[in-house]
Amino acid sequence: MMSEHISQIRGSVMEAIGNTPVVMLSRLFRNAEVVAKLEFMNPGGSIKDRMVRHMLRQSPPNLERVVESSSGNTGAALAMASAVYGLQCDITVPDRTSIEKVRRIQAYGAEVHVCVADVPESHERSYHSVAERIAADTGAYHLDQYRSEMNRQAHYSDTAPELWFQLNCQLDYFVCGIGSGGTISGIGRYLKDQNPNIKVIGVEPVNSAYRRMVTSTENEGEYETVMEGVGKRSPSASFDASVVDDVIQVTDEEALDYCRRLARQEGILAGGSSGCVTAGIAKLLPRLSGRIATIFPDSGAFYLSKYF
Numbered sequence: 001m002m003s004e005h006i007s008q009i010r011g012s013v014m015e016a017i018g019n020t021p022v023v024m025l026s027r028l029f030r031n032a033e034v035v036a037k038l039e040f041m042n043p044g045g046s047i048k049d050r051m052v053r054h055m056l057r058q059s060p061p062n063l064e065r066v067v068e069s070s071s072g073n074t075g076a077a078l079a080m081a082s083a084v085y086g087l088q089c090d091i092t093v094p095d096r097t098s099i100e101k102v103r104r105i106q107a108y109g110a111e112v113h114v115c116v117a118d119v120p121e122s123h124e125r126s127y128h129s130v131a132e133r134i135a136a137d138t139g140a141y142h143l144d145q146y147r148s149e150m151n152r153q154a155h156y157s158d159t160a161p162e163l164w165f166q167l168n169c170q171l172d173y174f175v176c177g178i179g180s181g182g183t184i185s186g187i188g189r190y191l192k193d194q195n196p197n198i199k200v201i202g203v204e205p206v207n208s209a210y211r212r213m214v215t216s217t218e219n220e221g222e223y224e225t226v227m228e229g230v231g232k233r234s235p236s237a238s239f240d241a242s243v244v245d246d247v248i249q250v251t252d253e254e255a256l257d258y259c260r261r262l263a264r265q266e267g268i269l270a271g272g273s274s275g276c277v278t279a280g281i282a283k284l285l286p287r288l289s290g291r292i293a294t295i296f297p298d299s300g301a302f303y304l305s306k307y308f
Contacts, residue, residue, distance in 0.1 A: 014084055022293070029282075035291070036293070036294050044076055044080040047297040048070075051074065052080075053154075054154035056081055065139065076101065076104050079105045089108075094116070094117035094126075095116060098303050113134070121233075153186060155183050172288075173200075176294060199246070201280075202214065204247060205251075207221050209233060270296045272307055273298065275307075
């Protein structure tokens with residue numbers, strides 16, 4: 001018995017990533033089978049732990065310094081990993097990032113560079129450009145989640161098989177928020193490889209970039225949202241539109257309403273991207289039948305000053 005208990009000990013928090021639970025949303029959706037995988041129960045607090053672990057496994061030898069542009073969660077995951085592996089870590093974030101996220105990254109010992117949010121990615125002061133400049137100036141390894149194929153590979157090889165097993169290989173729809181695009185692309189591709197009849201539907205804020213890539217529906221105005229980690233002004237190269245069957249958009253008000261309803265009705269304190277996808281599921285339900293699965297990427301604890 002003692003040896004069995006010892007075998008459960010992990011060598012570090014990096015080995016504790018994964019095996020997150022899937023729960024029914026039976027109070028919000030009483031007449032439908034909707035389940036959510038609680039990725040905020042990873043040790044770094046988000047689904048980005050998986051991607052960072054995968055990317056670091058593919059990183060150059062003798063790594064000393066890393067840098068990444070992030071809306072917060074990838075930054076925290078990379079900062080956590082850097083603490084474990086003894087790496088110097090720089091994270092660039094847009095200035096709309098919640099203070100909880102910024103302080104969380106700093107708590108791991110990483111340096112945070114707060115950048116202008118409302119500029120094109122190519123602008124010299126954008127958080128993307130600043131990360132590229134740090135990498136060029138210091139020789140740091142740039143994960144580059146928004147363009148790297150490893151983003152979606154991480155979810156194809158890790159998150160998706162785990163979810164498929166937890167669902168006993170039974171699923172009709174996968175509904176997922178779209179930020180960098182890696183999660184929906186990697187999981188969606190894996191699920192369709194198992195069963196081509198599974199429909200993959202993306203959810204994003206109003207006037208985000210992805211719906212027109214999938215449906216050819218043009219946006220009606222400028223992209224502006226208080227949501228973090230979901231939606232993009234310009235599509236990321238990590239997104240694979242061929243995997244996605246449809247994309248719908250929800251307002252910030254709808255997303256925030258479902259953030260609060262998740263907490264008060266399901267006891268799930270989830271972030272804005274989770275509220276966004278839950279609002280999307282509520283909109284979709286009149287035309288869907290069967291089992292629906294989604295991902296809750298992070299916790300509402302990182303947005304208490306902003307959303308609650």
